[in-house]
Every structure is written in C-alpha cells, then in structure tokens.
Amino acid sequence: MKKSTTAVIAVSTFGLGLGAGAVGMLATGGTDTVATSSSSQSTGDWKKIDQVRQMISQNYLEDVTDQELLEGALTGMTEVLEDPYSVYMDESETASFNTNLSSSFEGIGATLEQKGEAIVIVSPIKGSPAEKAGIKPGDIILEIDGKTTKGQKTDQAVKKIRGEKGTKVVLTIQRGGQDPMKITIVRDTIPIETVYSETEQVDGKTIGVLQVTQFSDPTADEFEKQLAALEEKNIDGLVIDVRGNPGGLLTAVSQMIAPFIPKETPIFQVEDNKGERTQEFGKAEEKKPYKIVVLEDSGSASASEILAAGLKEGAGAEVVGTKSFGKGIVQSAYDLKDGSDLKLTTNKWLTPDGNWIHKKGVKPTVEVKQPDYFNVTKILTDDKTLASGDYGKPVENAHLVLEAIGFDPKGQKGYFGDTMKQAVERLQKDAKLDATGNIDPVTAAEMETRLLKKLEDQKNDVQRIKALEVAAQ
The missing domain is CATH 2.30.42.10 (PDZ domain)
Structure with missing residues (x-):
C-alpha cells in the first residue's frame, strides 16, 4: 500500500463526487508498512468474511457479484468507524477526486x-x-x-x-x-481560479485584499504572485478573505503563510495517535511592514482555519468576522493497487500555540456579523402566495427583504399587515407589476433579484468594511 503524495485538508465538494472530505498530512510518498496480525484467532475471524461471501454467492435469491460484495465489505469497514472523514473510495471515485484537486x-x-x-x-x-x-x-x-x-x-x-x-x-x-x-x-x-486580488483606499491608506476561495494545486503560486504585485504597490495593510473557503491542500496553505511567520515559530502542529507531535515552521526573516487581517466566517474550514489560526497566533494578525467551522483533524490518503483509495483520519492538527480547534472553530478577535437579510435566499418556500393576515417565517423573511431593498414594511416582522401590503404595492408599481399587494411567485422573484444585487454590492458587506478599517489602523 502506498501513501498518496497528495496532501489534502478539505471537506470535499459535491463536484468532486466525494463525501465528508479528505484531509491529508504533508505526505512524502513511498510505501507504507502495514502491520498485520498472524494469530490463529485473527486469521480465523477473517476467514469468516470469505465464508459469508460464499454463502451469499451460492444462496442469495438475487444476482450479486463478488466485486459488489467486496466493495460493500470495504465500505463497511470505514463506516463502522463512525467517522465521516474516513472513507473507502472505489476506482472511479478516486480518479475523480485526484483529477479535480488540480483542475476544473x-x-x-x-x-x-x-x-x-x-x-x-x-x-x-x-x-x-x-x-x-x-x-x-x-x-x-x-x-x-x-x-x-x-x-x-x-x-x-x-x-x-x-x-x-x-x-x-x-x-x-x-x-x-x-x-x-x-x-x-x-x-x-x-472554475479553478482560486485567488482574487484588489486594492482599496481607506483613510488615505492603500489596503491590499486577497480572496482565497479554496486551496488547490495552483493556489499557493497564485497567492505568491498576487501578493508580490500588491506589495509592489507599497500596501499599508493586507486583508486575506477566506470566508466560505472549505479548505484544500495542506501543502498549499503551508507554503502561503510560511513567509508571514518567523522561522522559530510553528505554522501548525500535527499530533498522531500516540500523542507524538511534529511541527511545520515559518520562514520569515523579518515581520511584514504592514498590518495583516484575516476575514473568516462559519464556512471557513480546515486549511482556511490553519491559515487563520497560524496568522493569528504566529504573526499577530487580527481575525475579523464570525467563528470558523471547526475542523481540526487530518486525513491521509492511501493508494490501493487497483486504483481505489482509503482516506483515513490519522492525526489532529493544532495551532502554533498548541490549541485544538476541532468542533470549536477559530474565534475572531473582532466579531462582526452580516445583516440578517444575508441569510435569506427564498421568500416563498413553495408556490403559496403571501397576503394580508398571513404570519410566520416566510412573512418575516419577506419583511427583511423589503426593508433591505428600500421598501420598509414597518409593523411586526412576522405578520403581514396593512403597512406591509402597502410596501409590496409600492414595489410592484416600481417594477411595473400588478399592484395587488400580495407576494406571489413573480413578486417574490423580483424581491430576490433586487436582494441579490444588494448582496453583491461590497458597500453592504459590513464584515469586509470592518476588516479594511482594522487593516488601516
């Protein structure tokens, strides 16, 4: 069995076709020695698997192949661990996983x-x-x-x-x-593009912004190039935005943050099942001449949390936003001879100071929550029209959206009263719709479209605004 040289630390995407995610150590490749038991008791117990296979093959009512039984047995071994991050992948799943780490x-x-x-x-x-x-x-x-x-x-x-x-x-x-x-x-x-950069002027200072959407093969090089371009502009501060970033390659995040952290300071620590720890250290000869801010939220997981915690504890960075996801365990990927793969939780990762953030997350130094309307996606949960006298969560959501897009309904948020009807009528007239005062699917779609435009406008992103302010201090 060969330990994969792919170092992964992301909860996997639907697009990858994997569940629960794979997290990898800084693997070095090579062949792993797997200890096996030679006791007669152990041998006898494993023979039972073949006995069951034969009984099923010979006696089961429906057709089933040996390959299907084998895949089921292998899957069952990881399922009994009750660990969503440990999983057996067949050949096609493994191929999809490995390909998509480095491509669209x-x-x-x-x-x-x-x-x-x-x-x-x-x-x-x-x-x-x-x-x-x-x-x-x-x-x-x-x-x-x-x-x-x-x-x-x-x-x-x-x-x-x-x-x-x-x-x-x-x-x-x-x-x-x-x-x-x-x-x-x-x-x-x-798309595979994972790093976006720009500059903002805040109180006469130039603040660089690097948004990292995931950590894949090209991310570290993209980050390095775009950071260098920002530094050539003599930035006074830097915001690294990892909101909604589920993670990715451990090697990528390690390469990205090492230049910010002093040589004698760990970037992170890895602890195995025997309690033994190894450390990855920074590479900075001197401190950066600008302030560093990490922007995170509850969608920032795994490698994003290594970045946030590493820069927070190792480089004195401020962290703005809300508490991160909380994934502090590490998976290793083992390549099997037939092209299938075993992803197994083998370690926990710790922050530079030795803190374990699993199921806790990285806490921001400056907590900032987005307005409530950021959490609204759909107004109508089905095709039912909202009208005067209705109440409940859909009405509350509609109230939030109307208020956000400039048609304040006033009144009680969870109740569709006269003032809300009047606000809906004003919206419908503005959009050249039938002014019924009811929120039907067409009106709801208009409200959602206007809300999306508001969400896409960075002027309404209070977390980003605060991060820029902190970076300019």
Whole structure:
C-alpha cells in the first residue's frame, strides 16, 4: 500500500463526487508498512468474511457479484468507524477526486459535512452554481430530487447530487427555523481560479485584499504572485478573505503563510495517535511592514482555519468576522493497487500555540456579523402566495427583504399587515407589476433579484468594511 503524495485538508465538494472530505498530512510518498496480525484467532475471524461471501454467492435469491460484495465489505469497514472523514473510495471515485484537486470539474460547487444524522452544507464555492442558487453555510439537506437523505452517508448523498454540466438537481433545504424550501441548481463547470486580488483606499491608506476561495494545486503560486504585485504597490495593510473557503491542500496553505511567520515559530502542529507531535515552521526573516487581517466566517474550514489560526497566533494578525467551522483533524490518503483509495483520519492538527480547534472553530478577535437579510435566499418556500393576515417565517423573511431593498414594511416582522401590503404595492408599481399587494411567485422573484444585487454590492458587506478599517489602523 502506498501513501498518496497528495496532501489534502478539505471537506470535499459535491463536484468532486466525494463525501465528508479528505484531509491529508504533508505526505512524502513511498510505501507504507502495514502491520498485520498472524494469530490463529485473527486469521480465523477473517476467514469468516470469505465464508459469508460464499454463502451469499451460492444462496442469495438475487444476482450479486463478488466485486459488489467486496466493495460493500470495504465500505463497511470505514463506516463502522463512525467517522465521516474516513472513507473507502472505489476506482472511479478516486480518479475523480485526484483529477479535480488540480483542475476544473463539473458539479454544483458546494461542500458538505455530516453532523449526527444530518447532511449539512459547509460552504458553497465562490461563483459556483450552488452559491448563485442561494445555498448557504449551515443549510441542512433534507431531500435530493424529492428523495429523503435520512439514513444516508455523505458519500451516498454526493453521488446523487453530482452530475453533468447543464443537468439539474433539486435540493430540499432546512435553514434555521425556516420552513423547508426547494432549491433547483443547474450543474456547471466549477472554475479553478482560486485567488482574487484588489486594492482599496481607506483613510488615505492603500489596503491590499486577497480572496482565497479554496486551496488547490495552483493556489499557493497564485497567492505568491498576487501578493508580490500588491506589495509592489507599497500596501499599508493586507486583508486575506477566506470566508466560505472549505479548505484544500495542506501543502498549499503551508507554503502561503510560511513567509508571514518567523522561522522559530510553528505554522501548525500535527499530533498522531500516540500523542507524538511534529511541527511545520515559518520562514520569515523579518515581520511584514504592514498590518495583516484575516476575514473568516462559519464556512471557513480546515486549511482556511490553519491559515487563520497560524496568522493569528504566529504573526499577530487580527481575525475579523464570525467563528470558523471547526475542523481540526487530518486525513491521509492511501493508494490501493487497483486504483481505489482509503482516506483515513490519522492525526489532529493544532495551532502554533498548541490549541485544538476541532468542533470549536477559530474565534475572531473582532466579531462582526452580516445583516440578517444575508441569510435569506427564498421568500416563498413553495408556490403559496403571501397576503394580508398571513404570519410566520416566510412573512418575516419577506419583511427583511423589503426593508433591505428600500421598501420598509414597518409593523411586526412576522405578520403581514396593512403597512406591509402597502410596501409590496409600492414595489410592484416600481417594477411595473400588478399592484395587488400580495407576494406571489413573480413578486417574490423580483424581491430576490433586487436582494441579490444588494448582496453583491461590497458597500453592504459590513464584515469586509470592518476588516479594511482594522487593516488601516
């Protein structure tokens, strides 16, 4: 068995066709020695597997192949671990996984996590079909194309969600206390561009902004080039935005943040199942001449958290936003001879100061939450029209949206009263729609379109605004 040289630390995307995610150590390749038991008791127990296989092959009512039984047994070994990050992948899944780490891929572009029996969205990828359709971190997937996800593992759900470009998948989503909603997503090619840069002027200072959407093969080189270009402009501060970034390659994030952290300071630490630790150290000869700020949210996971914690504790960076996802364990990928693969949780990673953020997240030094309307995707959870006298979460969402787009409904947020009807009528007249005062699907679509434009306007991104202010201090 060979340990893969691919170092991965991301919860995997739907587009990759994998579930629960793979996290990798800084692997060096080579052949791993796997200890095996030679006791007669152990040998006898494993012979039982072959006995069961023969009994099924000879006596089962329906047709089943030896390969199907073998795949089931291998999958069962990882499922008994009750660890959503440890998984056996067959040859096709492995090929898809390895290819998509370094290239574009087709899918919806979102990441997921299994929490108890629930399958939860970690984050949509920037510019992906999932993001455009309104998928948010924390969304619970109840159904896929009308079929329940209850009792399913993440890899099973992913197989149903992935598909060819141009095809559609309908997800039934539960968001917070809202009623379940159906979201139709058209699968597309997910781009490989992972780093975006720009500068902003704040109080007479030039602030560089680097947005990192995931950590794949080209990310570290892209980051290095764009950082150098910003530094040539003599920036006074730097904001690194990893909001909604589910992670990626450990080697990438390590290469990216090492130049910010002093040589004698760890970037992160890795602890194995014996409690032994290894450390990866920084490479900075001197401190950067500008202030560093990391911008994070609940969709920032794995490698994003290594970046945030590493720069926070190792380089004195400020962290702005909300608490990150909280994934502090490491998976190694083992290549099997037939092209299949075993991803196994083998380590935990710790911050430079030795803190374990698993299920805790990285806490911001400056907490900033987005306005409530950022959490609204759909106003109507079904085709039912909202009208005077209605109440509940859909009405509350409609109230938030009307207020956000400049048609203040006033009154009680969860109740559709006269003032809300008047606000809807004003919107309908402005959009040249029938001024009924009711929120039908056409009116709801108009409201959602206007809300999306507001969300895309950086002037309304209070987290980004605060991060720029902190970087300029």
